[in-house]
Amino acid sequence: MDSASVPFAALDYIIFGVYLFIIIGLGLWVSREKEGRQKDSSDYFLASKSLPFWAIGSSLIASNISAEQFIGMSGSGFRVGLAIASYEWMAAVTLLVIAYFFLPIYLEKEIFTMPQFLEQRYDGRVRMLLAIFWLLVYVFVNLTSVLYMGGLSMNIIMGLPLWGSIAGLALFATAYSLYGGLKAVAWTDVVQVVVLVGGGLLTTWVALDAYGGSSTGPVGGLTQLMGDASNRFNMILFEGELMYQNDEGVTQDAYQLLPGLSVLFGGLWVANLFYWGCNQYIIQRALAAKNLQEAKRGLAFAAYLKLLLPLIVVVPGIVAFALDAPIQRGDEAYPWLLGQYVGTGFRGLAFAALVAAIVSSLASMMNSASTIFTMDLYRNYVEEEVSESKLVRIGRIVALACIVVATLVAPQLADLDQVFQYIQEYTGFVSPGVLAIFVMGLFWSKATPNAALVSAVLSIPLSAAFKFLTPEIAFLNRMLIVFFVSVALIVGISYVENRGETHPKAIDLDDVEHDSDPIFQVAAFGILGITAALYVIFW
Structure with a gap:
């Protein structure tokens, strides 16, 4: 058993077992259909388009926060400090942009998937290419990394074998989600987000209390931590300001991970807009909303939770x-x-929070x-006249195949240092070109299918070329450069093809309903104000 692992007491196992029972039971219960009625594709993939704002917001965060944050972002907090929280705080602002500018168009188009939107705006070639891109990223980057980091946490805390831990997490996620689809995922996420936020805050509270000593409590512990590790509480890092040693003992500059003001005005916007505005497993919750108003409020609710999350996933790494x-x-x-500071009983709850984050994302x-x-x-290229029941059956088979492949690949990530950075950088090979396709397709009427196709095809080669030819450029800055190159390609090719004419499939923005909801507007001002204050305090 690893020296860091601490055996669970009986109470910890009971608490963790109760959590497993509740999630699986709830998932199966909400998946039921009325007698004589079978699930159709809208039920399975879009939760019957019935989600209220609080379920949307909860599911967004539960799907987003995983071992990638609990393990990966805490690991980055350990290495580079609070600056990594920009991925959370800037995401809160990004959610407002998506809610106001992107969502009204998506919901008006009544789409199931992001590639489907691309066919409506461009053509079937762009749809197929991007569908393949996303499948590869989900299986070989997202699913594998979440499984690996979740398995690593169980290996360290409980001393379980890495392979067995990965397989167990995959089995748990499959047990409650495979039958019910998005409905089971979204409604169990409401419980999952309560567990992950509550249990996560508990871990931070106990860690800060232990650091400060019982006489000062968690608040005193945080104050002492900010003094003792002051160089880990700067949000904006400049070149040479913070050097750290990676797992191989090599000294590196944190600026390469978080390049100064680029986190506010540069490449982080590319990463966030792609993730929150073009990413199927995130935006799918909003597509399942009752209406536009509920969808926008759901994203605002998620944004407030994002502002809270660095306290849960970054501060423990600094401690x-x-x-x-x-x-x-x-x-x-x-x-x-x-394993070291959370006591019996509480350890079971805190570990349940970590597992909740992992399995909800899976x-x-x-x-x-x-x-x-x-x-x-499948429906476009294999069997166009397919029944609704067969679509659901195919969906279940594919979901199972994806998790099996990811389970087999996940242990191969064991040689990496900061897996969170691995995810960001290699997702960033795809995101600049794809974001350019979406932004130009949504808001520029002259963009053509051939231009979009070129941008999609060249995104990975361009990103790889910049990585290997200009390694001195931080990867967030490389993403920004590739994004602007992709935009320039789309503009240039579109003008050559269309001679400046509006494309027939262009979106008429004047016809898009934007829904002036005062509750969303007040929430948005609050999010912007809090984010600005946080950056002023921790500049």
Whole structure:
């Protein structure tokens, strides 16, 4: 057993077992259909388009927050500090942009998937290419990394074998989501987000209390931490300001991960707009909303939760750094802290929070991958006149196949240092070109299918070329450069093809309903104000 692992007491197992029973039971219960009625594609892939704002917001966060954040972002917090929280705080602002500008168009088009939108705006070639891109990213980047980091946490905390832990997480996610589809995922996420936020805050509270000593409490512990590790509480990092050692003992500049003001005005916008506005397993919740008003409010609710999350997923990593944790990998920081400082009973709840984050993301990715394969590839290119019941059956088979492949690949990530950065950089090979296609398709009437296709095809080669030819450029800045190159390609090719004429499939923005909801507007001003204050405080 690993030296950092701490055996669970009987009470911990009971608490964790109760959580497993509730999630699986709830997932199966909400998946039921009335007698004589079978699920159709809208039920399975879009939860019957019935989700209220609080279910949308909860499911967005539960799907987004996973081992990638609990383990990966805490690992980055251990190495580079609070600056990594920009991925959370800037995401809150990005959600408002998506809610106001992107969502009204998506919902008006009544789409199931992001590739389906691309066919409506461009053509079937763009749809097929992007569908294949997303399937590969979901299986070989997202699912595998979440499974690996979840398995790593169980290995460190409970001393379980890495392979067995990965397989167990995959089995749990499959048990409650495979039958019910998005409805099971979304409604269990309401419970999952309560568990992950509550249990996550508990871990931070206990860690800060231990750091500050019982006489000062968690607030005093945080104050002491900000003094002892002051260089880990800067949001904007400049070149040479913060050097750290990676797992191989090589000294690196944190600027390469978070390049100064680019986190506010540069490449992080490319990463966030792609993730929150063009990513099937995220935007699918909004597509399942009752209406536009509920969808926008759901994104605002999610944005408030994003502002809270660095306290849960970054601060523990900084505490582990200040405690000089005896760990070899940055991604071991959170499991080490959980095993060492969270007591009996509370450990079961805190670990349930971590597992809630993992399995909710796995279930979401499985469902979205199956949605893309079924609705974009199978129905379009294999069997156009397919029955609704067969679409659901194909969706289940594909979801199962995706999780099996990811389970086999996940252990191969064990040699990486900060898996969170691996996810960001290699997703960034695809995101600049894809975001350019969406932005120009949504808001520029002259963009042509051939221009979009070229942008999609060249996104990975361009990103790879910049990575290997200009390694001195931070990857967020490379993403921004590739995005602007992709936009320039779309503009140039479209003008050559169309001679400046509006494309027949262009979106008429004047016809798009925007819904002036005062509750959303007030919520949006609050989010912007809090985000600005956080950056002023931790500049």
